[in-house]
Amino acid sequence: MNMKQTLVVIGNGMVGQNFLAGLVASNAKDRYRIVTFCEEPRAAYDRVHLSEYFSGKTAADLSLVEDGFFAEHGIEIYLGDKAASIDRERKQVTSAKGVIVDYDKLVLATGSYPFVPPVPGHERPQCLVYRTIEDLEAMKTAAAKSKVGVVIGGGLLGLEAAKALKDLGLDTHVVEFAPRLMAVQLDDGGGAMLKRKIEALDVKVHLNKNTTLIDDGAECLHKMNFADGETLETDIVLFSAGIRPRDDIARGCGLEVGPRGGIVIDNQCRTSDADIYAIGECALWNGQIFGLVAPGYAMARTVVADLAGEAGSFTGADMSTKLKLMGVDVASIGDAHAKTQGAMVYTYQNGASEIYKRLVVSPDQKRLLGAVLVGEASAYSTLLQYCLNGIELPEHPDSLILPQLAGEPVGLGPDALPASAQICSCYDVSKGQICGAIEAGCTTLGGLKAETKAGTGCGGCSALLKSVLDCELTKLGVEVSTDICEHFPHTRQDLYNLVMVEEIKTFDELLDKHGKGLGCEVCKQAVGSILASHWNDYILKTEHIGLQDTNDIFLANMQKDGTYSVVPRVAGGEITPDMLIAIGQVGKKYQLYTKITGGQRVDLFGARVEQLPAIWQELIDAGFESGHAYGKSLRTVKSCVGSTWCRFGVDDSVGLAIELENRYKGLRAPHKIKFGVSGCTRECAEAQGKDIGVIATENGWNLYVCGNGGMKPRHADLFATNLDKETLIKYIDRVLIFYVRTANRMQRTSVWMENMEGGLDYLKSVVIDDRLGIGAQLEGQMQHVIDTYQCEWKTTLADEQRLKRFRHFVNSDQADDNVVFVEERGQVRPANAQERKHFKLIEEAA
Amino acid sequence: MSTWIDVCDIDDLQADSGVCALLKGKQIAIFYLQRRQEVYAIGNFDPFSEANVLSRGMIGDIGDEPMVASPMYKQHFSLRTGVCFEDAGVSVPAYPVRLENGRVAVMLASPPVQQKSPSLAVCEME
Ligand code: SRM
Ligand SMILES: Cc1cc2nc3c(=O)[nH]c(=O)nc-3n(C[C@H](O)[C@H](O)[C@H](O)COP(=O)(O)OP(=O)(O)OC[C@H]3O[C@@H](n4cnc5c(N)ncnc54)[C@H](O)[C@@H]3O)c2cc1C
Numbered sequence A: 001m002n003m004k005q006t007l008v009v010i011g012n013g014m015v016g017q018n019f020l021a022g023l024v025a026s027n028a029k030d031r032y033r034i035v036t037f038c039e040e041p042r043a044a045y046d047r048v049h050l051s052e053y054f055s056g057k058t059a060a061d062l063s064l065v066e067d068g069f070f071a072e073h074g075i076e077i078y079l080g081d082k083a084a085s086i087d088r089e090r091k092q093v094t095s096a097k098g099v100i101v102d103y104d105k106l107v108l109a110t111g112s113y114p115f116v117p118p119v120p121g122h123e124r125p126q127c128l129v130y131r132t133i134e135d136l137e138a139m140k141t142a143a144a145k146s147k148v149g150v151v152i153g154g155g156l157l158g159l160e161a162a163k164a165l166k167d168l169g170l171d172t173h174v175v176e177f178a179p180r181l182m183a184v185q186l187d188d189g190g191g192a193m194l195k196r197k198i199e200a201l202d203v204k205v206h207l208n209k210n211t212t213l214i215d216d217g218a219e220c221l222h223k224m225n226f227a228d229g230e231t232l233e234t235d236i237v238l239f240s241a242g243i244r245p246r247d248d249i250a251r252g253c254g255l256e257v258g259p260r261g262g263i264v265i266d267n268q269c270r271t272s273d274a275d276i277y278a279i280g281e282c283a284l285w286n287g288q289i290f291g292l293v294a295p296g297y298a299m300a301r302t303v304v305a306d307l308a309g310e311a312g313s314f315t316g317a318d319m320s321t322k323l324k325l326m327g328v329d330v331a332s333i334g335d336a337h338a339k340t341q342g343a344m345v346y347t348y349q350n351g352a353s354e355i356y357k358r359l360v361v362s363p364d365q366k367r368l369l370g371a372v373l374v375g376e377a378s379a380y381s382t383l384l385q386y387c388l389n390g391i392e393l394p395e396h397p398d399s400l401i402l403p404q405l406a407g408e409p410v411g412l413g414p415d416a417l418p419a420s421a422q423i424c425s426c427y428d429v430s431k432g433q434i435c436g437a438i439e440a441g442c443t444t445l446g447g448l449k450a451e452t453k454a455g456t457g458c459g460g461c462s463a464l465l466k467s468v469l470d471c472e473l474t475k476l477g478v479e480v481s482t483d484i485c486e487h488f489p490h491t492r493q494d495l496y497n498l499v500m501v502e503e504i505k506t507f508d509e510l511l512d513k514h515g516k517g518l519g520c521e522v523c524k525q526a527v528g529s530i531l532a533s534h535w536n537d538y539i540l541k542t543e544h545i546g547l548q549d550t551n552d553i554f555l556a557n558m559q560k561d562g563t564y565s566v567v568p569r570v571a572g573g574e575i576t577p578d579m580l581i582a583i584g585q586v587g588k589k590y591q592l593y594t595k596i597t598g599g600q601r602v603d604l605f606g607a608r609v610e611q612l613p614a615i616w617q618e619l620i621d622a623g624f625e626s627g628h629a630y631g632k633s634l635r636t637v638k639s640c641v642g643s644t645w646c647r648f649g650v651d652d653s654v655g656l657a658i659e660l661e662n663r664y665k666g667l668r669a670p671h672k673i674k675f676g677v678s679g680c681t682r683e684c685a686e687a688q689g690k691d692i693g694v695i696a697t698e699n700g701w702n703l704y705v706c707g708n709g710g711m712k713p714r715h716a717d718l719f720a721t722n723l724d725k726e727t728l729i730k731y732i733d734r735v736l737i738f739y740v741r742t743a744n745r746m747q748r749t750s751v752w753m754e755n756m757e758g759g760l761d762y763l764k765s766v767v768i769d770d771r772l773g774i775g776a777q778l779e780g781q782m783q784h785v786i787d788t789y790q791c792e793w794k795t796t797l798a799d800e801q802r803l804k805r806f807r808h809f810v811n812s813d814q815a816d817d818n819v820v821f822v823e824e825r826g827q828v829r830p831a832n833a834q835e836r837k838h839f840k841l842i843e844e845a846a
Numbered sequence B: 001m002s003t004w005i006d007v008c009d010i011d012d013l014q015a016d017s018g019v020c021a022l023l024k025g026k027q028i029a030i031f032y033l034q035r036r037q038e039v040y041a042i043g044n045f046d047p048f049s050e051a052n053v054l055s056r057g058m059i060g061d062i063g064d065e066p067m068v069a070s071p072m073y074k075q076h077f078s079l080r081t082g083v084c085f086e087d088a089g090v091s092v093p094a095y096p097v098r099l100e101n102g103r104v105a106v107m108l109a110s111p112p113v114q115q116k117s118p119s120l121a122v123c124e125m126e
């Protein structure tokens, strides 16, 4: 007997699919047979990134559904079949193709449709909308035979559509009824700045224009006639004048809808019929439609919780947004229009660099109510935190948008995070729980970890955990030591200065003069790195060996079973077929597991310590160099293919990436350093996610600094624009050596920047204006590093003495019998504990 | 019933670092603290990562106690006793070593290795 109830979902769009994914991951999964109707010919795809269809993404790339999802979870999906009606009496859904399904629970996720104003002529050919992949295909077809395109509507979607038309090579116009662009999100000043920036990109903007008629054109297919008597000829008209909820099927069965449309829902997302839910853009909550995807997802979660018998409710959503429109950063937070009684407004406008910022604060100037950012939106997350968590503003709120007020770092320290902020995502530990443990007497990192479990999963949150601990201890009046460890009463920066000023060349010398005891892995590694950055000696010199972690000692990365990985440098990711073959041959000969890394090169895993020299000899004979994957040093300079091949490229990103990688390879630093170079603003090399990012423009190179991916991603800050190569390299030299000299141990450039007093503007003043007068010195130090570069593997292979270390035993040539591999997908991998036991038994039996 | 087993030349050791020796089927990590002219020997097997790697860790001291930090997840072990600093319930065997006539010798009289399932509980990701 089948006890399962039937759950029908109408609409497999972004929210419908998100709901299905949430449901099958919940404990309500087994209670329902799930059926879904999908009107479109394909299952859910990412509408938010729809425009990327024009920059090369395929429908498959945009898909939101994992392969085999429906089959795996036994979900019946009717593709290309629209639910036509609902019979609430019989609890039945009937589809356009005649499928009839009985339901126990029904979820409406029908989304919305683009509103087309009833202008006479709106039904002419090549009058289009922008919502589905089919719409985009129609645009592509139309564009192929067109020269001019007009978008009606200068809102968020309209501007996206305008970008698409521009990318399709059309002479592009935006026609807006209101007196400014993005009228919902921006104020007049922000709208005006956005208009300026967009016009600079050669898109014509017409404001205060009311289209009254579309008829035949003389030059183009259409002529648009405006109320003020003016006209505009165009081949394509694209309507983007807002969205309307798709509530027809709900109306048809008598569910309550709002006066201006939208299916009315309560806090559980139930419609006026308790067995029917509505979620996403078709739903009307508290008189509001939410035209963004995040609120739709929140509704989906609410319904999953309701079906699983858990508590959950939808109580509105924040409509703050940050986006890039035609390469322009635009953000809007909260009450951007200062509608709150007595709200005070701060604005900052920089005509030269085309930046506009506006803060809306409460009458007592203590809370942030809203903000508008155009041209530069790096403060978005900080401001959003202020706004959402009601964090008290600094004494001068304008310091948050003014570039000049140095000294007051703009980033939010751990102190500013609300108690609810999640610190450890592995164990879902909030700041509040951590503070509670500290108050209860946990005053060491180890203690905190044991007490709260925070930091004991992947360990990635340790740095944040420590800064919360330090901050709380300071508040409790406990003095927090900034000493690097018990052996030196100094910070890393102090040690760097001591090495530099006293010309210290070895750890022992530094320890004798300024430290005590024998040292430990913390200070030894830090000093090893400082000595390497400053003097750039061969790191395996006898006096430096004890300062290197195992990765540096064996010039390879240790893996979980004690074997190592081998990563040859592939500068800029460019590699000849012969070089690829050479890597392949080495991998095959030594039976190494081979993988393409996230850094555009090849990693060979599973090399035993005693195999490393032979492997590297072969790689070096084939022309490779060490990739420094083991060092806190320059890793990769990722490139996109750039102007050489790419039809959009404006400069040779590969050439520059190779040049930069070869220039800075071998540079040792407080942490690893990564670069990216993109050939145009599409940014395929993800340069803005790197420590140093470079993007080609029509007039030179834009330089970005201090970004990273990893555990706490940070977008790089725009540092300087339209640079020639010489200046670009000069700035990079200076930024990097300044980082090397002043950062803390294990501090990425992103964290360094966030902790720097005066922030980005200070760094600019040091590097660009040479405010400290050390520019030449920084460049000189970089030149020294470049001049003294050596491939560490080449040097090591030429040194009999060094090579003696590459064996597992000093007194035997045997290999470590604890290293056992098994095969998986045609390659080796370390055996797990279970498998290892099994092999041991076989061995003993033999 | 303990006898000294000859291992290698003192020149085979690495100043302020470690090497691994194979003695009667056992892997022994031998460390040379040049500053204090001391030599220590402990088991090479890291009970946390279950890999034979301790000889490749960095050495130094914590509050005067000579130690090695596992190269894998960075737990510290006393070179004198083999006891783990972060979890006194876990230890690796420690062996007597001597230097004589330029040769290194170790005595194998060891307590059994205590194992512990791998955990990152005490480590800070580098
Ligand atoms: C091999 C690779 C993964 C892969 O299979 O693709 C990898 C593997 C490791 N990464 Fe990574 N990372 C790799 C690309 C990345 C990337 C992507 C990229 O570079 O574009 C990132 C995010 C970008 C970034 O760094 O900003 C990345 C962020 C990290 C982090 C987090 C850093 C942070 O600041 O939050 C760590 C931990 C750390 O360094 O402290 C890490 C640490 C590691 C370590 C070293 C962990 C360890 O100690 O064993 C891994 C060992 C590598 C080995 O044995 O060779 N890996 N790692 C990638 C090597 C790229 C290369 O060719 O050199
Ligand atoms: C170009 C573009 C850019 C956008 N950018 C952003 C952005 O940057 N940030 C953001 O938050 N949001 C953005 N949005 C909005 C976002 O895409 C929507 O909020 C989101 O798609 C809403 O999801 P939904 O499931 O409610 O509707 P949809 O994704 O539209 O899904 C509804 C689905 O139901 C189907 N359907 C309707 N009626 C029936 C029926 N009777 N039977 C069967 N199927 C039916 C429809 O065909 C459709 O496939 C953008 C939208 C567009 C078009």
Ligand code: SF4
Pocket (backbone or CB within 6 Å): none
């Ligand atoms: S490769 Fe990077 S992300 Fe993957 S497990 Fe290792 S450290 Fe984590």
Ligand code: FES
Pocket (backbone or CB within 6 Å): A423, A424, A425, A426, A427, A454, A455, A456, A457, A458, A459, A460, A461, A462
């Ligand atoms: S251990 Fe805290 S995020 Fe993984």
